[in-house]
Amino acid sequence: MEENYKHDVAISFARADRNIALCIYLALKLRMPESKAYYYPNKQAEMIGRNLKGELKEIYRHKSKYVILIVSKDYVNKNNALVQTEINAFMPRYLMEKSVYLIPIIVDGTATEEVHEELEGITTFKWNYNPEELAILIQELVGSWEEKIDKELLEKNKEQSEKVVINNSSFDKSPIITDGGTININY
Incomplete structure (x- = not known):
């Protein structure tokens, strides 16, 4: 731990x-x-x-x-x-x-x-x-504390970008949010 x-x-x-x-x-x-x-x-x-x-x-x-x-x-x-x-x-x-x-x-x-x-x-x-x-x-x-911090940020960003929920709609990967709505990009 x-x-x-x-x-x-x-x-x-x-x-x-x-x-x-x-x-x-x-x-x-x-x-x-x-x-x-x-x-x-x-x-x-x-x-x-x-x-x-x-x-x-x-x-x-x-x-x-x-x-x-x-x-x-x-x-x-x-x-x-x-x-x-x-x-x-x-x-x-x-x-x-x-x-x-x-x-x-x-x-x-x-x-x-x-x-x-x-x-x-x-x-x-x-x-x-x-x-x-x-x-x-x-x-x-x-x-290197910097490497540790970079790895932690990368992992956090990865977790956050795998699935996004906006207005009860679930998106895989990272959606692009614009003024007119959302665009879901699937890789």
Whole structure:
């Protein structure tokens, strides 16, 4: 069963790595304009007055199909309460699911097991200051959201054009509707 996620991807990062997260976010939006990416600085207005830790738990555990981790010495700092909230949100899902969910980006050689011991051995990407290349790799990994959207629209259009009912009259294929009435075209 396909889940309906609010975000295709959410980016988890420490404040010190905000520029890297922004570069990745912008590269993803340029590569896949229809994608829905969660990047906290763009959502601050929506979060005003809300329980931020509670919202982050929902976003990183339930509302995002994939989570990109910007792994660095700052990210693994146990004193960073918001990052720790995000880690505590996505780890239970990672441990339960058998499919790709986390996409770690290594910034400074920090090992993924410093984030959580269960992440030892997970495949990672190395940050090479080329966000476009990284966006291409992520697009290949998670599949093209544009292709998915195009397929969904094609299927929806196909379903709608197979049979049309106008004024209790049923038409096969796609009728052409003019000011003077309808013309049924059968292929």
